[in-house]
Amino acid sequence: MRPLLSWAGWRAVLARTYSPGPSAGYRGASGAQRYVRNPPVGTCDLQGELDRFGGISVRLARLDALDRLDAATFQKGLQAAVQQWRSEGRTAVWLHIPILQSRFIAPAASLGFCFHHAELDSSTLTLWLGEGPSRLPGYASHQVGVAGAVFDESTRKILVVQDRNKLKNMWKFPGGLSEPGEDIGDTAVREVFEETGIKSEFRSLLSIRQQHRNPGAFGKSDMYIICRLKPYSFTINICQHECLRCEWMDLNDLAKTENTTPITSRVARLLLYGYREGFDKIDLTVEELPAVHTGLFYKLYHKELPDNYKTMKGID
Ligand SMILES: NC(=O)C1=CN([C@@H]2O[C@H](COP(=O)(O)OP(=O)(O)OC[C@H]3O[C@@H](n4cnc5c(N)ncnc54)[C@H](O)[C@@H]3O)[C@@H](O)[C@H]2O)C=CC1
Ligand SMILES: [Mg+2]
Numbered sequence: 001m002r003p004l005l006s007w008a009g010w011r012a013v014l015a016r017t018y019s020p021g022p023s024a025g026y027r028g029a030s031g032a033q034r035y036v037r038n039p040p041v042g043t044c045d046l047q048g049e050l051d052r053f054g055g056i057s058v059r060l061a062r063l064d065a066l067d068r069l070d071a072a073t074f075q076k077g078l079q080a081a082v083q084q085w086r087s088e089g090r091t092a093v094w095l096h097i098p099i100l101q102s103r104f105i106a107p108a109a110s111l112g113f114c115f116h117h118a119e120l121d122s123s124t125l126t127l128w129l130g131e132g133p134s135r136l137p138g139y140a141s142h143q144v145g146v147a148g149a150v151f152d153e154s155t156r157k158i159l160v161v162q163d164r165n166k167l168k169n170m171w172k173f174p175g176g177l178s179e180p181g182e183d184i185g186d187t188a189v190r191e192v193f194e195e196t197g198i199k200s201e202f203r204s205l206l207s208i209r210q211q212h213r214n215p216g217a218f219g220k221s222d223m224y225i226i227c228r229l230k231p232y233s234f235t236i237n238i239c240q241h242e243c244l245r246c247e248w249m250d251l252n253d254l255a256k257t258e259n260t261t262p263i264t265s266r267v268a269r270l271l272l273y274g275y276r277e278g279f280d281k282i283d284l285t286v287e288e289l290p291a292v293h294t295g296l297f298y299k300l301y302h303k304e305l306p307d308n309y310k311t312m313k314g315i316d
Pocket of ligand 1: 144145146165176177216222223225264
């Protein structure tokens with residue numbers, strides 16, 4: 001086993017590893033992402049990146065010899081670094097800690113750092129250095145669940161399931177949690193297929209429910225979105241893990257039954273209205289637009305907008 005480095009040794013390692021070349025270091029306000037200049041050895045050696053809000057981001061995974069640094073030595077170095085950043089007028093510190101280096105969490109917390117969020121293999125702590133209360137944005141506030149109301153217009157049948165593992169069995173639409181980076185419509189199509197074996201395609205977004213302090217969302221808020229889907233296969237192949245029953249039900253029956261959840265009942269009635277009066281009355285359709293950030297796109301959902309209004313051609 002390699003010996004732990006002393007504070008002096010650790011300082012030397014960092015100085016060797018991160019000493020900026022002639023062009024490195026703080027580059028002034030025009031630089032997109034800037035490294036903060038290493039201060040003279042002996043004052044502070046934790047190097048971070050400056051963000052556009054004046055905060056410093058320190059990624060411990062980028063530091064060599066981290067496995068040989070003990071918690072007390074780290075605390076001393078971090079305390080000196082924070083003092084330095086405060087004197088330079090930095091607004092905040094973001095400290096990214098790999099899960100295997102979690103022994104550095106307690107020393108950071110003792111200096112006032114708090115958890116911002118954790119992912120699978122790392123946690124991020126923050127310390128506000130600016131004036132007044134922290135203006136740092138919080139982490140994700142909602143989980144997103146998506147259900148598919150798979151409606152066959154030719155037979156007026158709608159696909160419904162009853163969950164296994166529920167105290168009370170009620171009819172509902174198949175659905176589940178959205179995965180990171182997944183489009184809403186893709187979640188609905190995927191979940192419907194996984195739970196019922198039915199293949200379908202996205203048509204529109206029908207409703208959004210927001211519920212706070214949801215027990216199934218680890219105390220966070222829950223956003224539950226219901227999409228209208230069009231089926232293109234009809235043979236049910238139920239997921240035994242999650243579903244107890246699944247069937248094609250007449251839409252009128254679902255709209256009238258008491259054996260369903262309030263949200264399912266309301267959306268069944270909405271669908272019935274759309275089926276009779278035209279889906280344009282209830283649909284929020286989707287369009288992909290370019291984001292301001294180069295190369296990125298997003299999905300925008302809204303009621304149908306005539307082309308001349310989209311282009312404003314011939315509109316006063
Ligand atoms: N009003 C309604 O009709 C209902 C709406 N929802 C909404 O649907 C979304 C979630 O859909 P789900 O079908 O629940 O998600 P999902 O389809 O992604 O399935 C979740 C899976 O995780 C499993 N699971 C959940 N908690 C677990 C735990 N603690 N330990 C082990 N396994 C666990 C479940 O058994 C299930 O297999 C949420 O947005 C929720 O609010 C859910 C039920 C009814
Ligand atoms: Mg589900």
